[in-house]
Amino acid sequence: VNARFVPWIFLAPALATLGVFFALPVLAALVMSFTDLDLYALADPSSVRFVGFGNYLAILNSGVFWQALRNTAYFVALGAPLSIAVSLGAALMLHSKAIWARPLFRLGFFLPVVTTMVAVAVVWRYVYHPTYGLLNQALGALHVPAIDWLGSPTWAMPALILMAVWKNFGYNMLIFLAGLGAIPDELYEAARLDGATRRQEFFYVTLPQLVPTTTFVTLMTVIGYGQFFAEPFIMTHGGPLDQTLSVVLLMYREGFRFWRMGYATALAFTLFAIIFAITLVQQRLSKEREA
Amino acid sequence: LFYRKDLLAAHGYNHPPDSWEEFFTIAKALTTDANHYGAFLPPNPASDPVPLYMAWQQGADVLDLKTLRGTAQTPAFANAVEFYAKCFSAGVAPREQGMMTNFYQAFALGTMAMFISGPWNVAALRERQPGLSGKWGVAILPGTHGRHTSIAGGSALAIFKHSKRQDAAWALVHFLETPDIQRGFYHLTNDLPARKSAWTGPELTDEVAQAFYRQLQDARPAPAVPEWEQVAARLGGWVEQTVYGRTPVNVALKSLDSEVDALLEKRRWLSSRHPGGQL
Numbered sequence: 001v002n003a004r005f006v007p008w009i010f011l012a013p014a015l016a017t018l019g020v021f022f023a024l025p026v027l028a029a030l031v032m033s034f035t036d037l038d039l040y041a042l043a044d045p046s047s048v049r050f051v052g053f054g055n056y057l058a059i060l061n062s063g064v065f066w067q068a069l070r071n072t073a074y075f076v077a078l079g080a081p082l083s084i085a086v087s088l089g090a091a092l093m094l095h096s097k098a099i100w101a102r103p104l105f106r107l108g109f110f111l112p113v114v115t116t117m118v119a120v121a122v123v124w125r126y127v128y129h130p131t132y133g134l135l136n137q138a139l140g141a142l143h144v145p146a147i148d149w150l151g152s153p154t155w156a157m158p159a160l161i162l163m164a165v166w167k168n169f170g171y172n173m174l175i176f177l178a179g180l181g182a183i184p185d186e187l188y189e190a191a192r193l194d195g196a197t198r199r200q201e202f203f204y205v206t207l208p209q210l211v212p213t214t215t216f217v218t219l220m221t222v223i224g225y226g227q228f229f230a231e232p233f234i235m236t237h238g239g240p241l242d243q244t245l246s247v248v249l250l251m252y253r254e255g256f257r258f259w260r261m262g263y264a265t266a267l268a269f270t271l272f273a274i275i276f277a278i279t280l281v282q283q284r285l286s287k288e289r290e291a
Numbered sequence: 292l293f294y295r296k297d298l299l300a301a302h303g304y305n306h307p308p309d310s311w312e313e314f315f316t317i318a319k320a321l322t323t324d325a326n327h328y329g330a331f332l333p334p335n336p337a338s339d340p341v342p343l344y345m346a347w348q349q350g351a352d353v354l355d356l357k358t359l360r361g362t363a364q365t366p367a368f369a370n371a372v373e374f375y376a377k378c379f380s381a382g383v384a385p386r387e388q389g390m391m392t393n394f395y396q397a398f399a400l401g402t403m404a405m406f407i408s409g410p411w412n413v414a415a416l417r418e419r420q421p422g423l424s425g426k427w428g429v430a431i432l433p434g435t436h437g438r439h440t441s442i443a444g445g446s447a448l449a450i451f452k453h454s455k456r457q458d459a460a461w462a463l464v465h466f467l468e469t470p471d472i473q474r475g476f477y478h479l480t481n482d483l484p485a486r487k488s489a490w491t492g493p494e495l496t497d498e499v500a501q502a503f504y505r506q507l508q509d510a511r512p513a514p515a516v517p518e519w520e521q522v523a524a525r526l527g528g529w530v531e532q533t534v535y536g537r538t539p540v541n542v543a544l545k546s547l548d549s550e551v552d553a554l555l556e557k558r559r560w561l562s563s564r565h566p567g568g569q570l
Contacts, residue, residue, distance in 0.1 A: 240531070
């Protein structure tokens with residue numbers, strides 16, 4: 001056998017799987033996004049029409065899409081930094097030797113990550129209940145008037161963000177913990193010898209050393225939060241006033257409830273393009289910082 | 292229309308509202324504080340398009356099945372949406388409904404005195420709130436212009452065009468529609484008979500069943516287009532905009548019409564491809 005051929009034989013199973021389960025479906029979806037494949041096409045395949053960029057233009061002209069995009073941007077802009085900050089804070093706390101029973105806390109902080117969204121949503125519905133909810137009871141003690149967290153167009157999104165941050169921060173916390181563990185002790189020792197305070201140690205040793213970890217965590221969080229779906233799908237159905245409708249929830253509705261597959265796949269590629277562009281900008285920025 | 296007889300009587304109303312004006316007056320009288328509202332209405336009425344029933348009663352509709360275009364921009368439709376939005380802006384129906392974790396319990400507690408729903412809630416109410424027996428009743432939907440039109444919900448039986456056993460399927464449909472079988476279903480599942488001739492048994496003469504019988508005389512199905520769900524979703528979305536006072540009614544209805552036009556574009560194209568034929 002030709003030596004140049006051998007690697008291909010070893011790669012073949014992986015390539016075949018990727019081709020069949022990734023490349024082909026993505027290609028099919030891309031073609032679909034230029035057609036008007038819908039319910040009628042199920043009964044009569046000849047009714048499918050090629051519409052060019054029609055679906056994409058319809059998306060850009062749809063008020064609901066822009067609303068969903070604004071909501072998604074709101075969720076990412078508030079949720080991602082908050083989630084990263086909480087993760088970092090928890091990681092620093094668990095990393096410090098002053099804390100007792102660290103494995104127990106690590107387990108506790110990580111439990112929400114592995115709990116199913118449905119169970120979490122049920123519990124948080126009670127937390128957000130306007131009269132009997134834990135949150136309003138606590139706020140009531142401070143004489144804050146009752147808020148219908150999930151029923152108010154203003155508060156529904158912050159309520160979902162709070163829940164999402166609580167559910168997800170444990171994952172990034174673990175990554176930060178690994179990052180913290182990899183910082184050599186010598187650096188801290190040297191800093192202390194130079195007379196650095198705890199504050200200076202954090203800003204001049206810990207944070208710079210965590211840059212690669214933070215870059216990775218930020219990237220993954222923005223990509224993940226950009227696709228948020230389960231929270232509004234279970235808790236609010238996108239309401240009230242479409243204020244918690246995310247792009248992915250809109251895609252689900254158009255595709256699987258109304259069967260407008262052409263339109264829904266076009267939505268999927270639009271979201272992909274947006275997230276891809278944001279990721280590119282992020283990478284460019286972090287490269288510039290390194291240079 | 293489900294209503295609390297005792298709460299209405301306590302305010303001097305010994306009969307359910309017959310017109311929408313009366314519905315509003317009673318709801319206003321019964322709205323006493325933030326935990327007691329006269330009525331419960333969905334702010335986004337996508338799955339139960341109450342404003343549409345009100346529009347039907349005035350001879351308007353959301354779309355025209357012949358031209359396949361949106362027809363919501365009529366004074367009658369605007370009236371209906373304006374009235375619906377008024378129920379919320381006047382505070383007789385709550386916009387925020389988080390306190391109603393359990394719908395049946397909320398009805399028993401008097402959180403709302405009236406709500407609009409279908410026969411499936413009769414059995415549910417009897418089963419879950421037995422203590423409320425005798426305190427609630429069912430009436431025909433409030434009306435206007437002498438009409439009380441509501442939607443005929445439920446499900447439809449379909450036979451596939453390409454099925455090889457169409458005769459057997461038709462035989463099953465005929466069997467399921469015989470009056471005896473329909474009454475049997477009512478016994479077993481509380482599903483009201485769709486056939487008027489089945490409404491003769493003694494079990495169907497009670498007050499609640501008779502209210503639904505009266506309603507059935509003036510009920511019409513949703514427009515028979517596959518896009519109906521999408522039309523209803525857009526209708527619900529634009530009505531919600533007016534309920535929160537974010538969009539003026541005329542702007543909402545104009546946007547609704549143009550969205551319905553776009554949704555039905557494919558159907559217009561298909562019907563031009565098969566002129567006169569069935570889709």
